[in-house]
Amino acid sequence: MRAVVTRPGAGRAWLADIPRPAIQRPDEALVQVLRVGVCGTDRHVIARPASATRALPDGDDYLVLGHEAVGRVVEVGEDVRTVGVGDLVVPTVRRGCAECVACAKGQADLCFTGKIRERGIVRLHGFLAELIVDQEEHLIRIPEELAQVAPLVESLCTPEKALRRIGNARAHLPTDGAVLGGVTRALVTGSGPIAILAVLALRLRGVATWMLARQPATGPAARLAEDCGATYVCLSDVDLEAPQAGIGAFDAIIEATGAAELSVAMVDALAPNGVLDLVGGPPERKAVPIQAAALGAMVGRNLTLLGSVNANTADWQAAVTDLSDMGRQFPGAVQAIITDVLSMSDVNLAFGRTPGQIKAVIDIDSGG
Numbered sequence: 001m002r003a004v005v006t007r008p009g010a011g012r013a014w015l016a017d018i019p020r021p022a023i024q025r026p027d028e029a030l031v032q033v034l035r036v037g038v039c040g041t042d043r044h045v046i047a048r049p050a051s052a053t054r055a056l057p058d059g060d061d062y063l064v065l066g067h068e069a070v071g072r073v074v075e076v077g078e079d080v081r082t083v084g085v086g087d088l089v090v091p092t093v094r095r096g097c098a099e100c101v102a103c104a105k106g107q108a109d110l111c112f113t114g115k116i117r118e119r120g121i122v123r124l125h126g127f128l129a130e131l132i133v134d135q136e137e138h139l140i141r142i143p144e145e146l147a148q149v150a151p152l153v154e155s156l157c158t159p160e161k162a163l164r165r166i167g168n169a170r171a172h173l174p175t176d177g178a179v180l181g182g183v184t185r186a187l188v189t190g191s192g193p194i195a196i197l198a199v200l201a202l203r204l205r206g207v208a209t210w211m212l213a214r215q216p217a218t219g220p221a222a223r224l225a226e227d228c229g230a231t232y233v234c235l236s237d238v239d240l241e242a243p244q245a246g247i248g249a250f251d252a253i254i255e256a257t258g259a260a261e262l263s264v265a266m267v268d269a270l271a272p273n274g275v276l277d278l279v280g281g282p283p284e285r286k287a288v289p290i291q292a293a294a295l296g297a298m299v300g301r302n303l304t305l306l307g308s309v310n311a312n313t314a315d316w317q318a319a320v321t322d323l324s325d326m327g328r329q330f331p332g333a334v335q336a337i338i339t340d341v342l343s344m345s346d347v348n349l350a351f352g353r354t355p356g357q358i359k360a361v362i363d364i365d366s367g368g
């Protein structure tokens, strides 16, 4: 069958003919893949040499890419109960280490050992193939209405986890059960799919939301955010030495650019008891200066700095529910995030960046 593969560090991906997978265990299902999203992590996998944490699957000298997928179940093992033939499913990404208590409890996103595997990223083949096999516990059923946009479920589970953790970090505040522990003003930095989905998730909860990013206010992400009631601010209009002077203070900030300077500057944009959650994960080794006063403010204003990666099953379920609700509340917004629809043979285009692109998806046109 056809698959899009790479070798970490190869700098490119290519179409390959690989063996068709088959159900090996009674709790597994065979899924025909329909559509797969491309994200920055794929580009890192392609660009960065394999290492202990970014290794190839055992016994193979290639890695099937893709971790944002939707497909249809075509065959199930005899013990499978939660999904059936014909169901539309989204596979989750991370598989536990089998050693720590978090992974034993199905919370591989919180793994204590770091010996996790991730489909299409770390030591497990991904979903950019005509067929995949996975255990039913890793398959999330989704409604038919989400078929076209379902690769975004994976992107949305990152902000879902961020919002859950922000709510937890503010749970002790005397806010009488207000949404997210009383978040009334929130900021999202970045203009990619995760940032846009974070804005929509906050708007869905009725939170006054700002988006701060580099692109001009006339760009597609800015327009999308504003159409959903958020306020867009261009980074060039904000003094990062004193962000509150320009944009005010925020109870919660989701930092989705991964830019170290911006991450540090955002500490200063927090209101008392504010929470900053970094979801971008700057990959480079680079030192950035931080004002001692920013650390003083963390103390003086009871601030919380969080980092969060991946998501648990509840976050995936929340992403499915929210994506459906966004479709109703903000008609056309979710569809507008998918700017490029490609086919498997467009592999050279898929992992590049084209102007105006927000999310590229690849349709798995079996046999085409």
Ligand code: BGC
Residues within 6 Å of the ligand: 039, 041, 093, 094, 118, 121, 154, 155, 158, 309, 310, 311
């Ligand atoms: C994926 C996560 C994954 C993380 C780290 C992100 O792009 O969305 O599922 O855990 O990369 O590899």
